[in-house]
Amino acid sequence: MRNLITLEDMIIKAVEELDEDRVMKLAARALNSGMEPLTLLDLIKEGVRRVGKLYENQKYFIADLIMAGLIFKEVLELEEMKIQFKRKDKKILGKLLVGTVKGDLHDIGKDIFKGLMEVNGFETIDLGVDVSEDLFIKNIIAYRPDIVGLSGVLTSTIESMKEIVDAMIEAGVRNDVKIILGGNHLTKESCDYIGADCYTNDASLGVKLCKKMLGKI
Structure with missing residues (x-):
């Protein structure tokens, strides 16, 4: 039986492999299909966590950690993400x-x-x-x-x-x-x-x- 790779798996893998273009395409696809923005961010975080593990195991370098951060910031610039982080009132807690x-x-x-x-x-x-x-x-x-x-x-x-x-x-x-x-x-x-x-x-x-x-x- 053929193994099915989910969209979630593809997003995590694309981040792990630091494939910026693929991450952005998959992120847009996920949001357009109804995925919650925070769910998408959790997937991005998991990919970045794997990048961190590869760094700890000396398979990735500092430049790779920085690249993972840049990919994350680009995802945050998507319009759906900006709405998610838009403040609703001015009350300071x-x-x-x-x-x-x-x-x-x-x-x-x-x-x-x-x-x-x-x-x-x-x-x-x-x-x-x-x-x-x-x-x-x-x-x-x-x-x-x-x-x-x-x-x-x-x-x-x-x-x-x-x-x-x-x-x-x-x-x-x-x-x-x-x-x-x-x-x-x-x-x-x-x-x-x-x-x-x-x-x-x-x-x-x-x-x-x-x-x-x-x-x-």
Whole structure:
């Protein structure tokens, strides 16, 4: 019996292979056929996660990680995606400071989370990727956020996240904020080890957790 490859599988594979043209054609096809934008982003994220694994296994290079990020950003420019991330009102629920931690150049999950937080009424400050503990501390003091988001895809980022939280404790700012971690490799055990308030593998759930931490739901 012939194996059937689904559209979802094709999208993931195209991202994994960094085939930009194919990703865009498949993404447009998926949205035109009724796929939810967030479902499409989950597929893109899975492809990027595989790129990250290939990088960790030294089969891909930093340039490949950057290329995966560029593909993701191009998907976000599709009209259906812009509508998904369009803010519905001007009410501010809180302030988020977010960044991908030191040693990691991935920004896919971070950007999705940031976009959803903005749609849901959060002011956001994005520090970018490969952010050191010193830069986090400097900006926490400067911006006084309600929530700090630490993002990472690579398994090695667990130690980077812990270093940032430890630096926050040393600087005396840990108790002033809530900390949420984001990454598919995270577990309750790693969250406890790092010393964060919560973690998520899903951007939509992350928004709910942030609202809950601030008593907004």
